[in-house]
Amino acid sequence: MGYTIGQVAKKMGLTAHTLRYYEKEGLLPFIKKNGSGLRVFSDNDIGWLELIECLKGTGMSLKGIKQYIDWYIEGDSTLEKRLEMFKQQKVNLEEQMLQLQRHMEKINYKIAYYSEIIANGSEGVFERNKELAKERERLYGIDK
Amino acid sequence: MGYTIGQVAKKMGLTAHTLRYYEKEGLLPFIKKNGSGLRVFSDNDIGWLELIECLKGTGMSLKGIKQYIDWYIEGDSTLEKRLEMFKQQKVNLEEQMLQLQRHMEKINYKIAYYSEIIANGSEGVFERNKELAKERERLYGIDK
DNA sequence: ATAACTTTTAGAGTTTACTCTAAGTCAAGC
DNA sequence: GCTTGACTTAGAGTAAACTCTAAAAGTTAT
Numbered sequence: 001m002g003y004t005i006g007q008v009a010k011k012m013g014l015t016a017h018t019l020r021y022y023e024k025e026g027l028l029p030f031i032k033k034n035g036s037g038l039r040v041f042s043d044n045d046i047g048w049l050e051l052i053e054c055l056k057g058t059g060m061s062l063k064g065i066k067q068y069i070d071w072y073i074e075g076d077s078t079l080e081k082r083l084e085m086f087k088q089q090k091v092n093l094e095e096q097m098l099q100l101q102r103h104m105e106k107i108n109y110k111i112a113y114y115s116e117i118i119a120n121g122s123e124g125v126f127e128r129n130k131e132l133a134k135e136r137e138r139l140y141g142i143d144k
Numbered sequence: 145m146g147y148t149i150g151q152v153a154k155k156m157g158l159t160a161h162t163l164r165y166y167e168k169e170g171l172l173p174f175i176k177k178n179g180s181g182l183r184v185f186s187d188n189d190i191g192w193l194e195l196i197e198c199l200k201g202t203g204m205s206l207k208g209i210k211q212y213i214d215w216y217i218e219g220d221s222t223l224e225k226r227l228e229m230f231k232q233q234k235v236n237l238e239e240q241m242l243q244l245q246r247h248m249e250k251i252n253y254k255i256a257y258y259s260e261i262i263a264n265g266s267e268g269v270f271e272r273n274k275e276l277a278k279e280r281e282r283l284y285g286i287d288k
Numbered sequence: 289a290t291a292a293c294t295t296t297t298a299g300a301g302t303t304t305a306c307t308c309t310a311a312g313t314c315a316a317g318c
Numbered sequence: 319g320c321t322t323g324a325c326t327t328a329g330a331g332t333a334a335a336c337t338c339t340a341a342a343a344g345t346t347a348t
Contacts, residue, residue: 015337018336025335087255100201100244165307180315205304
């Protein structure tokens with residue numbers, strides 16, 4: 001129920017430096033310190049870190065995350081703002097997922113292309129492999 | 145078939161500054177210049193930019209992208225390396241997509257949570273809304 | 289209680305990917 | 319021919335997110 005900065009860093013895949021940096025930037029305003037000045041992280045703090053990870057991982061800047069935390073601290077008068085923020089983040093996320101799917105198609109094509117020419121040479125590759133030619137046409141006009 | 149830097153910037157959603165920067169970093173080694181020193185972008189260059197967009201959008205650094213381009217220029221001896229790179233990028237991409245799905249669950253929960261308490265207040269929210277309580281339990285232990 | 293390790297602070301430094309400036313050249317419309 | 323806007327270069331500046339340093343103090347294992 002009380003963790004050191006090193007334990008949390010390990011658990012969350014961050015460094016202690018980064019955790020101190022986050023705190024300095026106002027992203028971890030609830031962390032307590034013990035009598036000797038050492039940080040004591042609670043499960044609640046871990047929860048905040050997981051939310052930070054989620055928002056950062058969906059493209060929000062630390063500044064944007066801080067805005068959310070400031071709204072949270074401000075209290076119930078900011079409930080709509082916070083809801084709106086998550087709704088917007090959902091829209092962004094949906095666009096990101098579509099984008100990644102498009103990137104996946106391109107990368108799958110590249111893998112198929114390189115596998116083909118490594119196996120059978122690049123001469124007449126699109127005459128030989130019609131599937132590849134079709135996919136190439138669908139994705140580009142010319143391969144790179 | 146020949147575009148100015150401004151036309152390409154607009155088309156690709158970048159700035160002319162960024163395109164010059166990419167060229168300086170070795171990411172666009174095939175761009176020609178006309179008699180007066182102005183860059184003339186071809187469809188092939190656009191294709192390279194689309195590949196750069198794909199690799200960048202799947203988390204590769206410009207340095208990593210340059211490595212691929214250098215391998216491409218080096219020729220057939222690097223075919224396996226290039227294939228391996230795309231395979232690795234696919235693995236990364238699959239992990240990213242899973243990650244985004246997990247983030248989506250969290251964000252959907254937050255939207256449901258805020259919608260609920262904006263509509264009906266925060267007192268006894270989890271006693272009132274069992275669906276929410278269940279989802280909360282699944283995702284956390286405690287809400288933030 | 290001593291050695292080895294972790295944490296503390298303020299502040300400086302680094303990396304990545306742009307982003308802008310200045311001074312000049314080029315191109316298109318009137 | 320002139321104006322307006324786009325383009326050129328080298329190089330400086332910026333923003334975000336860390337990342338590290340140094341010196342001191344706290345903690346843990348033997």
